[in-house]
Amino acid sequence: MTEKNKELYTSRLLKMKEELIATLSKKYDEAINLGNDGIQDSADEAYNIYNRSLMLGNVETGALKLRLVEQAIVRVENGTYGVCIECEEPITDKRLEYVPFARYCTDCKTELEKKGLVKV
């Protein structure tokens, strides 16, 4: 990994991290405040509880992504970024562009997904 690449990867990951944090706190607030804006009957309440759990599920997925981004930043620092943690082959630039926090190469990810072992 060249210094230039290192900078590119880091800035890309940091930007993603910022965006994730902003989206996450917004979504979390929305979920928590759902239905707190007036009088609600029991049907509203059931609907809100259901929706809140869906929204919090999204927050969880986002939090997982955030953790992966943070781990990726560490991998850039210690020079192991862009290498598949399964087969140790390099991950393509194209994949890293779309999924900057990718831990697996496309082949390994497909294989792990088939086994239901990995979602991100």
Ligand SMILES: [Zn+2]
């Ligand atoms: Zn691999």
